[in-house]
Each structure stands twice: as structure tokens, then as C-alpha cells.
Amino acid sequence: MADAAMSGPGRRIYFRQGTVLKLVVLAILVALIVLPLLRTVLFTLQSETVTAWSDVLTGRLSTNLFYKPLGNTLIIGVIVSAFCVLIGGFLAWLVVMTNVPFRKTIGVMATLPFMIPSFAAALAWGTLFRNDRVGGQIGWLQGMGADIPDWLAWGMVPTLIVLTLHYFSLAFTIIAAALATVNSDLVEAAQIAGAKGGKILMGIILPVTTPALVAAGSLCFAGAVSNFATPALLGLPVRMQTLSTRLFGMIEVGQVSRGYVIGILLVLISGAFLWAGNRIVSGRRSYATITGKGGRAKRFDLRASRWPLFLVAVLVLMAATVVPVIVLIASSFAPSSADLFANWTLHYWIGESSPDFAQGIPGIIHNADIVRALLVTLALGCAVAVTGMTVGLLTSYTVARYREGTLSAAITQISFLPLLVPGIAFGAAYIAYLGAPIGPFPALYGTFALLVIAGTAYLLPFSVQTGRAVIQQVGGELEESARITGAGFLRRLVSITVPLAVRGLAAGGLLVFVKIIRDLSLVVLLFTPTMPVLSVVAYRYASEGFAQFANAITVIILMISIGATLIANALQTKSQPWLKN
Amino acid sequence: MKVLSTTCIGAMSILLSTAALADGHLDTMSAEDLLPLAEEEGTVTVYSFTSRIGRVEAAFEEAYPGIDLQGFDISSTEQIARLRAEAQAGVTNADVIYISDTPVVLTELLETGIIGPYVPPRIADRVPAEFQSPLLAQRLSTKVLMYNEEANPNGAPVSNLWELTTDEWNGRVIMVDPLQRGDYLDLMTEIVLRSDQMAATYEELFGEAIDLGGMATAGEKFIADLFANDLILVSSTDDVNAAVGRLGQDNPPVGFTSYSDRRDNEEEGWALQVANDVVPSPGIIFPAIVALADEPNNPAAARLVIDFLMGDESETGGPGLAPFYVAGDYVTRTDIPPHPDAVPLDDFNAWRLQPAETATIRADVGDLVLTLQ
Numbered sequence: 001m002a003d004a005a006m007s008g009p010g011r012r013i014y015f016r017q018g019t020v021l022k023l024v025v026l027a028i029l030v031a032l033i034v035l036p037l038l039r040t041v042l043f044t045l046q047s048e049t050v051t052a053w054s055d056v057l058t059g060r061l062s063t064n065l066f067y068k069p070l071g072n073t074l075i076i077g078v079i080v081s082a083f084c085v086l087i088g089g090f091l092a093w094l095v096v097m098t099n100v101p102f103r104k105t106i107g108v109m110a111t112l113p114f115m116i117p118s119f120a121a122a123l124a125w126g127t128l129f130r131n132d133r134v135g136g137q138i139g140w141l142q143g144m145g146a147d148i149p150d151w152l153a154w155g156m157v158p159t160l161i162v163l164t165l166h167y168f169s170l171a172f173t174i175i176a177a178a179l180a181t182v183n184s185d186l187v188e189a190a191q192i193a194g195a196k197g198g199k200i201l202m203g204i205i206l207p208v209t210t211p212a213l214v215a216a217g218s219l220c221f222a223g224a225v226s227n228f229a230t231p232a233l234l235g236l237p238v239r240m241q242t243l244s245t246r247l248f249g250m251i252e253v254g255q256v257s258r259g260y261v262i263g264i265l266l267v268l269i270s271g272a273f274l275w276a277g278n279r280i281v282s283g284r285r286s287y288a289t290i291t292g293k294g295g296r297a298k299r300f301d302l303r304a305s306r307w308p309l310f311l312v313a314v315l316v317l318m319a320a321t322v323v324p325v326i327v328l329i330a331s332s333f334a335p336s337s338a339d340l341f342a343n344w345t346l347h348y349w350i351g352e353s354s355p356d357f358a359q360g361i362p363g364i365i366h367n368a369d370i371v372r373a374l375l376v377t378l379a380l381g382c383a384v385a386v387t388g389m390t391v392g393l394l395t396s397y398t399v400a401r402y403r404e405g406t407l408s409a410a411i412t413q414i415s416f417l418p419l420l421v422p423g424i425a426f427g428a429a430y431i432a433y434l435g436a437p438i439g440p441f442p443a444l445y446g447t448f449a450l451l452v453i454a455g456t457a458y459l460l461p462f463s464v465q466t467g468r469a470v471i472q473q474v475g476g477e478l479e480e481s482a483r484i485t486g487a488g489f490l491r492r493l494v495s496i497t498v499p500l501a502v503r504g505l506a507a508g509g510l511l512v513f514v515k516i517i518r519d520l521s522l523v524v525l526l527f528t529p530t531m532p533v534l535s536v537v538a539y540r541y542a543s544e545g546f547a548q549f550a551n552a553i554t555v556i557i558l559m560i561s562i563g564a565t566l567i568a569n570a571l572q573t574k575s576q577p578w579l580k581n
Numbered sequence: 582m583k584v585l586s587t588t589c590i591g592a593m594s595i596l597l598s599t600a601a602l603a604d605g606h607l608d609t610m611s612a613e614d615l616l617p618l619a620e621e622e623g624t625v626t627v628y629s630f631t632s633r634i635g636r637v638e639a640a641f642e643e644a645y646p647g648i649d650l651q652g653f654d655i656s657s658t659e660q661i662a663r664l665r666a667e668a669q670a671g672v673t674n675a676d677v678i679y680i681s682d683t684p685v686v687l688t689e690l691l692e693t694g695i696i697g698p699y700v701p702p703r704i705a706d707r708v709p710a711e712f713q714s715p716l717l718a719q720r721l722s723t724k725v726l727m728y729n730e731e732a733n734p735n736g737a738p739v740s741n742l743w744e745l746t747t748d749e750w751n752g753r754v755i756m757v758d759p760l761q762r763g764d765y766l767d768l769m770t771e772i773v774l775r776s777d778q779m780a781a782t783y784e785e786l787f788g789e790a791i792d793l794g795g796m797a798t799a800g801e802k803f804i805a806d807l808f809a810n811d812l813i814l815v816s817s818t819d820d821v822n823a824a825v826g827r828l829g830q831d832n833p834p835v836g837f838t839s840y841s842d843r844r845d846n847e848e849e850g851w852a853l854q855v856a857n858d859v860v861p862s863p864g865i866i867f868p869a870i871v872a873l874a875d876e877p878n879n880p881a882a883a884r885l886v887i888d889f890l891m892g893d894e895s896e897t898g899g900p901g902l903a904p905f906y907v908a909g910d911y912v913t914r915t916d917i918p919p920h921p922d923a924v925p926l927d928d929f930n931a932w933r934l935q936p937a938e939t940a941t942i943r944a945d946v947g948d949l950v951l952t953l954q
Contacts, residue, residue: 061951133752133813236758236814239954249760251662255947361635428662435670445670528663528674546632 018402021489025398026407028391029414032457036433037267037417040260040425049257056261066262069241070269073225076159076242077273081221083164085213087316088171094313096179097205099299101310106317107176108565113320114169114511115561117518117535119229120554121162124324126233127331129153133237155238159231163224165320170223170511171216174466177507178212179205197300210280215465218277222270222419222461228521247425256428263425267417274416325558332552348548364552373532374556377517379448380533384455385513389505391456392463397497399464400471401479419461423521430454430526446528454526455516462515466508471501514561607880609702612888618881620647625882628664629679630657630869633904640900641889648882657682658763661689668695668875676883678872679890681722682763683936684943686870691715696872701888704914712913718868719890721911723840724768725864725931727825729833730854737856739835741786742779746806754807755824755836758814759950764867768837770939770946771865771932773800778861785860801949808953818842826851837864840923841909855909857924866911867934892917
């Protein structure tokens with residue numbers, strides 16, 4: 001409205017262009033996200049399925065079907081996201097703004113936990129903390145004579161810890177990127193004025209990084225409430241259910257409509273929380289921190305607390321990365337999971353097929369299925385990273401530049417939606433959506449294209465959100481000068497916004513790549529034998545009791561993820577001043 | 582482009598209709614006659630609910646080097662979801678479906694025409710009629726009460742299912758969540774269907790008639806009591822196997838799992854044994870089905886695979902049946918001698934699953950389980 005009021009000729013073009021762009025982005029998002037979900041909603045409203053709503057919300061089953069899992073889900077979401085922002089923020093602050101020892105190492109290590117599939121972390125927890133409640137194998141600690149109580153072995157506490165250790169690195173990535181762009185002028189001005197560290201933190205750094213903190217908190221919240229593997233593995237023995245385990249269970253036993261209803265409610269609840277977070281960010285005026293000028297501020301000198309703070313960081317990072325990786329690697333060599341460090345063999349990696357070993361399954365380098373799955377997975381990761389970041393950039397640019405109006409709000413909300421939809425439900429929705437021919441378009445079931453499209457849509461929140469925190473900080477003034485000198489929309493995007501935001505975009509592309517190659521829940525239904533992906537192959541082996549093959553594949557996924565991170569870091573050195581000495 | 586695709590569709594429909602015509606003929610052909618057609622097709626895709634398909638694949642390709650068998654290990658529950666989605670998309674990926682979960686298979690896959698029956702003529706006279714119709718059962722599989730025979734050298738520590746609801750077994754009975762695995766929901770359903778026997782064995786153990794305490798049947802009362810006795814739920818049968826079977830335990834739990842998992846005792850360091858004498862029954866025994874996709878892409882090779890899976894003319898069925906000729910799996914062919922290490926089928930006390938009956942109350946039992954956890 002404000003734009004229309006300023007009725008210069010230039011302004012009118014600006015207004016129209018924004019609207020056109022918004023409509024284009026909105027159309028893409030509707031096609032990618034809204035239509036598949038709408039199909040799910042319509043499914044639950046058919047006459048034979050509509051009773052699922054009353055079963056879930058008011059019937060005698062509702063307490064166990066919905067309300068108890070809801071309580072658990074909310075506890076997990078709130079606590080995990082709070083701790084993720086605290087730990088991720090603390091590490092980001094150490095790495096970006098202080099002179100803590102081994103900053104670089106901490107910086108690289110802090111991005112690793114997110115690349116370990118959460119089910120692997122949950123399994124590793126069990127290997128260490130499992131007590132004799134479930135009988136069978138006990139964990140390493142219990143084996144050493146410690147008496148592990150149920151609350152530490154199963155249920156809510158371990159779920160919270162494992163999920164926090166998984167998602168904090170997501171918070172770290174987002175907050176570190178934002179901290180690194182804090183305008184040094186502001187900090188230096190404060191330092192000259194004699195402000196103490198705490199005052200600078202509370203008065204300058206926290207306020208300008210608010211979008212990143214909120215973004216990190218929202219992403220961790222959404223990830224935690226829709227995570228399936230961890231509560232399923234650690235919660236089931238004490239019958240702790242969350243909405244996502246409930247949803248999975250319902251779809252597994254064929255009660256699809258009840259499952260969809262729970263899924264829809266999960267979307268609505270998380271949506272309410274994220275909407276609130278979004279309000280906090282958009283209520284503020286400007287977060288522009290990268291401008292045409294400014295350099296690096298001096299680092300805070302931690303003095304005597306350098307090493308104690310370093311130790312704290314190392315403890316967190318060891319627990320989140322080193323320990324699970326050791327357990328994973330060890331179990332890819334150990335023939336019996338009962339004794340993790342004995343009788344190691346390379347069979348699961350390089351063995352030929354032999355009828356008396358693992359039912360004739362050859363080691364993974366001789367296994368044609370796994371090799372093919374590896375190729376498909378890599379191709380999928382690259383394709384989704386490119387398509388995801390393209391759509392993500394367009395979306396985050398649009399929302400950041402044309403923040404006002406219902407269209408922008410709609411775009412923001414829609415781009416968040418996939419986060420709230422557990423992967424398996426999203427996969428099911430996509431099969432319903434693109435599984436059958438639509439008009440002149442053929443059915444995409446079983447094609448690479450379906451995996452790419454669904455993956456792009458599913459991970460859009462990550463590409464949008466990561467890009468957004470950075471793009472919001474790219475000062476509008478540069479782009480405005482370009483516009484005044486007559487540069488068109490595409491030109492401005494390519495010459496100014498993209499180069500300045502390239503770190504955020506690369507980080508986003510990286511997140512997307514890593515997330516899709518180790519994603520299980522989305523692809524588990526989209527997977528077809530002709531289009532295998534590594535995580536599903538690993539899951540199949542795990543569920544059939546061949547944990548060694550599963551862990552060996554997980555190690556491969558891990559290696560690719562770490563490799564991708566290192567390459568991305570190398571490409572980004574120029575734009576990563578916080579890693580320079 | 583448009584012309585081309587129209588031509589394609591035309592060609593495809595002609596091909597499909599000739600395939601459909603040929604199918605009827607294929608059903609009566611012997612393996613020898615199928616072989617040249619199958620070799621022409623060159624490949625065949627199998628969805629299997631057991632990982633043992635890996636060994637079948639190797640054996641099949643050795644027997645028929647010209648045909649590439651692509652075996653995929655997919656749980657029954659997931660196969661059902663996948664096959665329904667594929668049918669909706671108009672795509673046929675699998676040629677052969679090897680699956681359990683019959684109560685759902687009959688209603689969701691057979692009645693909807695997603696899969697169809699095939700009985701190789703060679704063995705038709707050697708499989709009892711009940712295992713040929715409506716779909717061919719290759720063998721019978723189980724979900725039964727198992728115990729640790731190392732810790733209990735004198736036999737099962739339980740003789741009556743109701744003992745599992747007493748203090749002694751509090752927190753020491755383990756099974757897979759019936760809301761996540763269909764086989765276990767079938768087991769719970771069977772217990773409800775057998776409520777008369779459950780009531781009788783209750784009186785046998787406790788010396789008084791059962792007080793249903795608000796439950797409709799003795800079976801439901803049992804399930805409620807079992808859950809109230811801190812029943813432990815896990816997510817896969819291997820978790821049950823490891824918990825119950827691991828060697829060197831002083832006081833191991835008992836649990837419901839597959840009798841045939843006993844075959845892995847040596848490799849995994851387990852001591853699993855079936856509690857066959859428990860009353861009224863240790864659990865359920867149910868068919869493992871082999872069927873054809875509605876319109877398989879490789880109709881001749883698909884039939885050849887099913888023929889192969891039913892075993893050859895050697896004494897124990899040869900390489901096709903070898904992965905399933907283990908203690909705890911009961912091959913349906915009458916001419917194959919029972920496995921020497923297993924409880925003979927006639928002495929095996931597990932309830933025989935009645936798919937149609939189970940299907941009628943399965944969802945209600947699922948709801949009951951839901952209210953208990």
C-alpha cells in the first residue's frame with residue numbers, strides 16, 4: 001500500500017515487479033507443496049474416512065492416539081530447540097567471535113553431527129547406555145558395571161539428548177553464518193565507547209542476529225517434532241509415543257486416514273509455533289548487516305577461560321560426533337553385535353558372496369545394488385541441491401525484498417510447511433500427487449524426477465531459511481543503487497545479491513545435499529527397486545538384522561557428507577573470514 | 582510428438598492385450614516350456630518379505646543363467662503400501678510377490694486385483710487344496726513364544742500364557758509393537774478369536790473363573806493384563822531375538838518371535854527355543870504367499886520363479902527351497918519331509934491363522950491395543 005501511495009513512475013514498476021515475482025514464487029510453492037498436502041487433506045474428508053477425525057480428536061482412542069503423543073511431541077520440540085540454540089549459539093560465538101584455541105577445528109566439528117543420520121546416533125546411544133530392561137545385549141556402560149536407570153536408557157531423556165546433539169549443529173551453521181556478518185563498525189564503535197563484552201553481546205550482537213536465532217530455533221523445533229527414528233528407537237521400549245511415531249504406526253498397519261489426520265494436526269500445531277516465530281522476526285525493521293563497507297572486529301579475548309570453554313566445547317563435540325562415529329565404524333567390522341570390539345572382519349566391506357556368511361550377501365564393494373544406489377544417491381543429492389537452492393534463492397529473495405503484504409506472508413508460511421510434515425507422510429502425499437498421470441503429464445512413480453521434485457519440495461525450508469537469514473542482511477542500498485542505474489531484476493540478482501549471499505547459498509546447498517543423501521523417511525515410500533538410494537538400502541539391512549552392512553553404508557554416507565563439507569569449506573574460504581587467523 | 586505417443590500407446594495396448602491372452606496359456610505350461618519365453622524376457626523382479634531372497638537369487642541365476650532375478654527385500658506391510666501406490670500410478674514394478682500378512686493381502690491386494698494367483702502345474706497335486714486357494718502358500722511361518730534354552734535347560738519357563746500376566750514376568754515379556762508390524766497384530770487378533778480357550782486356561786492356572794473386568798472377551802482381558810504387566814515393545818523381531826536369545830543371561834525374558842529365527846542361533850550367539858507346550862497355544866502359524874502381479878512385465882519368467890520357489894524334484898526341494906528348508910518353517914509341499922530338527926507340524930501347537938476371520942476384527946483389536954499404550 002505504501003508503495004502505491006508513492007506514485008512516481010519508477011515506483012509503480014517496482015510495485016508491479018514485486019507482485020509478479022511473488023506470484024511466480026507462490027505458484028511454484030503451491031505446485032510443490034500445497035497441492036500434495038491438499039490431496040492428503042481431501043483424502044481424510046471422504047465419507048468413508050472422515051470418522052478418522054473423531055477417532056483422533058474425541059473418541060475413546062483420542063487420549064492415546066493424539067493427546068499423549070502431542071504432549072511428548074511439544075516437550076521434545078520446545079526443549080530440543082532451546083538447547084540447540086543455546087549450544088549452537090555458544091559454539092558459534094566461540095568460533096566466530098573469540099580467541100578460543102583450535103577455533104577452526106571446533107568450527108568444522110560443529111557441523112558434523114548434522115551429517116550423522118539421527119537413527120545412527122540413537123543406535124549409538126543404545127550401544128552405550130542400554131540397560132537390561134529389554135534383555136538381550138546390554139550397553140557398554142552397563143557392561144562395565146554401571147547401573148543405568150531406565151530413565152537414562154530409554155524414553156524422554158535420551159530422546160532429548162540425542163536430538164539436541166543432532167540438531168544443534170544446524171543451529172550452529174545458521175548462527176555462525178549470521179555472527180560472521182555482524183557489521184564490525186557497530187562492534188568497534190561500541191568498543192571505542194568503552195562497552196564491555198557482555199554489553200556488546202546483549203546490545204548489538206543478539207539484536208542483529210535475532211533472525212538467525214529465531215530461524216535456528218524454528219528449524220530445530222520443526223526437525224525435532226517430526227523426527228521419527230530417535231523416539232521410535234529409544235521411546236518404544238517404555239511406550240513413549242510422539243505424533244510422528246503414531247503417524248508412522250498408523251500408516252504401517254494400514255490405518256492411513258487416521259495417520260493422515262495426525263499428520264495434518266502435526267502440521268497445524270507446528271505451524272502455529274513457527275508463525276509466532278515468524279511474527280517476532282518480521283515485526284522488526286532491518287537486519288541489514290552486510291553493507292558496502294566494514295571489516296572484521298577484534299576478537300574477544302577470553303583470557304583465563306580460554307581453555308575451560310574449549311574443554312566444554314570439546315566435550316559436546318566428542319559426544320555428538322566422535323563417539324557415534326567410532327561405534328558405527330566398529331560395528332561395521334564386528335560379526336556379532338554382542339561384542340563390538342572382537343573378531344573384526346573386513347567381509348562386510350570387501351568380502352565375496354559366501355553361503356555361510358550373512359546369508360550370502362557380498363561385501364558392499366561387490367554388491368551391485370549398493371553401488372547403483374550410491375550413484376543414484378549422489379546424483380539425487382546434486383540435483384536436489386541445485387534445484388532446491390534455485391527455488392530457495394528465488395523464494396528467500398522475494399520474501400526479503402518484498403517483505404510486506406499477504407502474498408509474502410503466504411510464501412513464507414508455505415515454504416515452512418514441509419518441515420512440519422513428517423517425511424513419510426510427505427512421501428505418501430507425493431505418491432498420491434504425482435504417482436498417477438495428471439492430464440498430459442505421465443505418472444512419475446519410480447522415476448528420478450519424482451525423487452528430485454519431492455526432495456526439492458521437502459527440503460525447501462532449509463534452502464529458503466538459510467538463504468533468508470543471509471539475504472536479509474545484504475543491504476538493500478547496493479541493490480537500490482544498481483536499480484537506479486538501470487539494472488534489471490535478473491541482473492541485480494546475479495551481480496549483487498548472489499555474490500554477496502553466496503556463503504549462505506552454498507551453506508544451504510550443502511545442507512540440502514547432506515540432508516537428502518542421508519534422508520530416510522521421505523524416500524522410504526518413494527523408493528522403487530529401479531531407483532534405489534543408499535539410506536533405504538541401509539535401512540533394509542538394519543531391519544533385517546544385518547547391522548554391519550547398514551553401518552558400513554552409513555559410514556559411506558558419512559564420508560560423502562564430510563567430504564562435501566570440506567569441499568564446500570575450501571570453496572568458501574574467501575567468504576569465511578571467521579575461520580581465518 | 583503427439584503422433585508418436587499415440588502410436589506408442591497403441592503399440593503398448595496391443596502388446597498388453599496379447600500378453601493378457603498369453604497369460605491364460607502360460608498358466609498351464611511346464612517349466613521347460615516357460616524357459617525359452619522367460620529367457621527372451623531376460624529379467625524378473627521379485628518383492629520378498631524375507632532377506633532370504635538373496636540366496637534364492639543366487640540359486641535361481643545359477644539354475645537359469647539367462648535370466649536376471651532382481652530380488653528386493655521389502656516387509657509385508659511395506660509391500661502392501663508400495664503395491665497399492667504402484668497400482669494407483671499404473672506402474673508394475675514387481676513380477677512376483679512373496680509376502681505374509683494374509684488378512685490384509687486378501688482384502689487389499691487380491692480383491693482389488695493388484696495381484697493374482699498362480700499354481701505351477703508341476704506341484705499342484707502335491708500341495709493341499711487349502712494352501713492353493715485363494716493364493717498359493719509356499720510355506721508356513723510363525724510368531725510364537727520363544728525362550729532362552731541355555732538359561733532354561735529343562736524346558737520352557739512358562740507353561741500357560743496367563744503366567745505372563747503375573748508378577749514373576751513383570752517387565753520380562755517382549756514383543757514387536759503390534760501397531761507397527763502386521764504379524765503381531767494378527768497374533769493379538771488370534772488371541773481374541775480364541776477367547777474360549779483363553780478363558781479355560783485362565784481357570785486352569787488361577788483356579789477360578791475369569792473376571793472380565795470390563796473387557797468383552799477373555800482374549801481382550803489377556804491383552805490388557807499383558808500390557809499392564811509392563812510388556813516391553815520393540816521395533817523389530819531381531820530386537821526380540823537378541824533380548825530373549827542372547828547367551829550368558831541369568832534371567833532372560835521371553836518373547837514372541839519367529840520360530841525359524843532359531844536357525845541364526847549359532848551365527849548370532851543366541852539360544853532361542855520355542856515354548857511349544859505352553860497352553861492354550863504358543864502363538865500363530867500363518868502362510869507365506871507367492872503370487873503374480875496382475876499384469877507382470879515378465880509373465881513367463883515370473884511363473885518360472887514361483888515354480889523354482891516351490892522346490893525341485895530332489896528330496897528336500899533343491900536350491901530353490903533350501904533357504905526355507907530350516908527348522909521352524911513348514912514347507913507346504915506334502916512330498917517334502919519335515920525338517921528333522923523342528924517340532925513336527927502335527928505336534929506344533931500354534932494356532933492356524935484364518936485370514937478371513939482375522940480380517941473382520943483386526944482393526945478393533947488394533948484399537949484395543951492403542952488404548953493400552
